[in-house]
Amino acid sequence: MPEHAPSAADTAPDADPARPRRSAATRAAILAAARDRFAADGYERATIRAIAKDARIDPSMVMRYYGNKEGLFAAASEIDLRAPDLSRVPREELGARLVRHFLERWECDETLTAMMRVGVTNEAGAERMRGVFAEQMGPVLAAVSPVPEEAPTRAALIASQILGMALCRYVLHLPPAVGLSHDEVVAWLAPTVQRYLTAEQP
Amino acid sequence: MPEHAPSAADTAPDADPARPRRSAATRAAILAAARDRFAADGYERATIRAIAKDARIDPSMVMRYYGNKEGLFAAASEIDLRAPDLSRVPREELGARLVRHFLERWECDETLTAMMRVGVTNEAGAERMRGVFAEQMGPVLAAVSPVPEEAPTRAALIASQILGMALCRYVLHLPPAVGLSHDEVVAWLAPTVQRYLTAEQP
DNA sequence: TACGCTTGCCAACAAGCGTTGACCAACATG
DNA sequence: CATGTTGGTCAACGCTTGTTGGCAAGCGTA
Numbered sequence: 001m002p003e004h005a006p007s008a009a010d011t012a013p014d015a016d017p018a019r020p021r022r023s024a025a026t027r028a029a030i031l032a033a034a035r036d037r038f039a040a041d042g043y044e045r046a047t048i049r050a051i052a053k054d055a056r057i058d059p060s061m062v063m064r065y066y067g068n069k070e071g072l073f074a075a076a077s078e079i080d081l082r083a084p085d086l087s088r089v090p091r092e093e094l095g096a097r098l099v100r101h102f103l104e105r106w107e108c109d110e111t112l113t114a115m116m117r118v119g120v121t122n123e124a125g126a127e128r129m130r131g132v133f134a135e136q137m138g139p140v141l142a143a144v145s146p147v148p149e150e151a152p153t154r155a156a157l158i159a160s161q162i163l164g165m166a167l168c169r170y171v172l173h174l175p176p177a178v179g180l181s182h183d184e185v186v187a188w189l190a191p192t193v194q195r196y197l198t199a200e201q202p
Numbered sequence: 203m204p205e206h207a208p209s210a211a212d213t214a215p216d217a218d219p220a221r222p223r224r225s226a227a228t229r230a231a232i233l234a235a236a237r238d239r240f241a242a243d244g245y246e247r248a249t250i251r252a253i254a255k256d257a258r259i260d261p262s263m264v265m266r267y268y269g270n271k272e273g274l275f276a277a278a279s280e281i282d283l284r285a286p287d288l289s290r291v292p293r294e295e296l297g298a299r300l301v302r303h304f305l306e307r308w309e310c311d312e313t314l315t316a317m318m319r320v321g322v323t324n325e326a327g328a329e330r331m332r333g334v335f336a337e338q339m340g341p342v343l344a345a346v347s348p349v350p351e352e353a354p355t356r357a358a359l360i361a362s363q364i365l366g367m368a369l370c371r372y373v374l375h376l377p378p379a380v381g382l383s384h385d386e387v388v389a390w391l392a393p394t395v396q397r398y399l400t401a402e403q404p
Numbered sequence: 405t406a407c408g409c410t411t412g413c414c415a416a417c418a419a420g421c422g423t424t425g426a427c428c429a430a431c432a433t434g
Numbered sequence: 435c436a437t438g439t440t441g442g443t444c445a446a447c448g449c450t451t452g453t454t455g456g457c458a459a460g461c462g463t464a
């Protein structure tokens with residue numbers, strides 16, 4: 001056996017929860033720094049060296065814990081939209097609820113901005129966004145969609161409006177979009193989302 | 203005077219229109235290749251070497267004609283949205299007209315996709331998008347906006363929906379968004395844009 | 405104490421990048 | 435013809451990138 005082969009536990013996040021590894025803090029620091037950098041710079045310009053410097057460790061540690069840059073990105077961009085359960089929400093409030101949810105979600109977690117930045121330039125990032133969309137948005141919206149087979153289309157329309165606002169507001173920093181308050185954004189977008197969700201197919 | 207300093211005419215596109223430069227074809231080839239690469243790969247991954255290879259010339263030619271990579275991008279991403287004159291369009295058709303215009307615009311000119319890819323990762327690209335937005339969308343929409351000072355906000359809302367659809371359809375390739383026909387997209391989005399443009403402020 | 409795994413740093417690698425300057429062929433003009 | 439300008443190639447520069455392997459210190463167990 002090689003002297004310093006990365007044992008399985010080295011790549012797995014936590015094999016034995018009873019004995020937390022000493023490196024857990026380092027792992028977390030790397031991940032946090034990676035999210036920051038990916039969100040701020042996108043995939044290519046977020047260098048492993050810069051991430052390592054932010055995390056105050058050596059670049060080679062990143063490689064040991066996450067294999068390579070793609071592995072780091074995969075780990076750093078695990079996304080949970082925390083899509084709310086809509087089945088108990090009054091039908092006429094669905095749009096407003098969704099818009100407000102994502103507005104708050106976006107501003108408390110820069111992972112979403114990172115996902116978008118990377119999804120636009122990197123095919124792996126785009127694939128991840130498609131996955132998140134299908135697995136996390138799909139079911140929630142299908143549950144409240146009038147006709148099940150229309151659900152994907154309606155979900156895509158909603159995604160187009162919500163991602164579009166996120167793009168203008170958090171990535172492009174279009175002044176008029178940045179200047180809107182939460183309530184204003186909700187007031188404008190909620191009817192749109194509501195219609196995409198509940199209106200009969202045109 | 204240095205022997206081979208780039209004379210002013212070398213950097214200017216065309217100083218003397220009476221005598222077209224022999225290099226015009228090369229310049230155009232570089233620009234076309236640059237647009238392709240920027241659209242496909244984004245700013246960082248679109249390398250000068252790759253662009254030069256596509257244009258079948260030496261990388262140093264790119265430098266001579268466009269100064270540096272940023273200059274090349276600036277030249278390659280000159281954008282004309284060809285925003286239509288809306289003042290003669292019946293008020294109730296404004297939304298549909300706008301949506302269809304940009305749908306067609308996007309599919310016949312990959313510069314728009316390039317602009318979006320670069321605008322997301324590169325600050326210069328974002329600045330350019332803000333400029334295009336302000337200079338080309340602003341006036342057209344202000345001309346049909348009920349209250350002039352509301353025009354920027356309304357324009358940003360419209361941009362959020364149109365850019366969002368472009369993002370889902372042409373960049374992320376979200377299957378349900380790709381699957382929609384032009385008419386379906388117009389049918390769904392036109393009422394949204396129409397409302398952002400003409401509805402009273404909520 | 406001695407041994408083995410873990411954590412971490414260091415120095416280096418090969419590859420690719422944007423960019424530069426020397427050099428040559430074709431053309432235009434005196 | 436000679437001369438200066440333009441269009442183009444070539445080889446290299448300095449630098450940064452992702453990635454690798456070796457080595458030292460810390461810790462756990464026997």
